[in-house]
Amino acid sequence: MKKYNWAILGCGWIAEIFASDLKVLDNAVLYAAASRDISKAEKFAEKFGFQKAYGSYLEMLEDDKVDIVYIATPHTLHCEHTLLSLKHKKAVLCEKAFAINEKEVQLMINASKEYNTFLMEAFWTRLVPTFKKVLSIIESKKLGALKTVQSDFMFHSPYNEKSRLYNLDLGGGALLDIGIYPVFTALETLGEPKNIISNAIKSPTGSDEHIDIIFEYENDQKAYLRAGFKNDAPNYSIFHFEKGTVQISREMNCPIIIKTEGGIQELKEDDGPGYGYYFEASHVMECLDQGLIESPILTNEFSLRLIKTLDKIRAKVNVVYPNHD
Structure with a gap:
């Protein structure tokens, strides 16, 4: 079983729920957490057992060992942070709402195709x-x-x-x-x-x-x-x-x-242990195992319609x- 290094971009309460569920998966390595406040990232990393903490999103994305980024910042920042992550060739699981409007979601989908890098909206309920x-x-x-x-x-x-x-x-x-x-x-x-x-x-x-x-x-x-x-x-x-x-x-x-x-x-x-978020994390890794850049279940086209x-x-x-x- 291939293991993937997960990184958390934005260390708020939704990221805490996701991180706790990530621990359920044997092929998920809790690798890095990033916040604009380094002390917040360090506390988050210590609480959930991540190996590294970053006080800069860019610094974390420049870490070659990061495989997948879970984006948990406010809605208005989803597009910016997704584009930055995809540019650094990091697979992205981005919290809902995917972005603020259709224009931003389309930019994200275009970037996924341009960089040939995985992108999925974190709609965990579809997979439970x-x-x-x-x-x-x-x-x-x-x-x-x-x-x-x-x-x-x-x-x-x-x-x-x-x-x-x-x-x-x-x-x-x-x-x-x-x-x-x-x-x-x-x-x-x-x-x-x-x-x-x-x-x-x-x-x-x-x-x-x-x-x-x-x-x-x-x-x-x-x-x-x-x-x-x-x-x-x-x-x-x-x-x-x-x-x-x-x-x-x-x-x-x-x-x-x-x-x-x-x-x-x-x-x-x-529906298993925890909050149910591990279903989406597991699905992302299954898609990456198959070399996909989008989910066949939670397609980017559906997110665009949404x-x-x-x-x-x-x-x-x-x-x-x-x-x-």
Whole structure:
């Protein structure tokens, strides 16, 4: 088994979750961590067992031993850091949202092709067994055609203009931070909508504190999507078929609940230990073993369709990111 040296670019809380899951994989070497603050990088490296700490992203990328870079900086920096990593011939797994808008995502995809170097959006939920089981149920047609998708992601986070969640300069707002999950769920299961309806509650900074989205499709198919920081919620995704419903939770290792005329059935898929992020890390290494520069499952074309959809939603609620739109 070939082992790969992983590097973390940006040592925030999402990077901590990813690093803890990376430890699960025998072929993943926790090699380097980089932050603009060297002391933060050193603390991160010590906490998770990385071999090296850098106080400069560029210095880390110039390290020839780095194989794969996981980018965990704010949304508005994803494009810049991805382009820099690809230029240094480092495989990239970049956190969602992939970038701020379609233009930036296209630049990233073009760079991946130019430098012949791997690039993938870090959409871990696509690769966990529970979601893959839902896709297999849809494909099997055992419950008939999929008619409606409901998907929520909400939690309470008090308003703070300095918080990343509310700061437009950092790509703040419910849509790109957590609304991307419900939008992804609808696109992956129903496809691209023919029409989008969206309304948002704005924070004082102008960010979307809460957003409601409806996707309308042919054949009367619809998706009802919600995301926000105003209140907590159960955060289920419910798939309505002609002959029943399928419900999944955003929590790991929760049962799939199937309701039909015959009653209620619970299916349990083993989503494994940790937070589920190791599935995407493992998949990246599988792709590199095969000499690929993009995932056949989480394609860059899908990420481009996703960001185009997010751009359309933002335009409808008039959320603008300074210096990016």
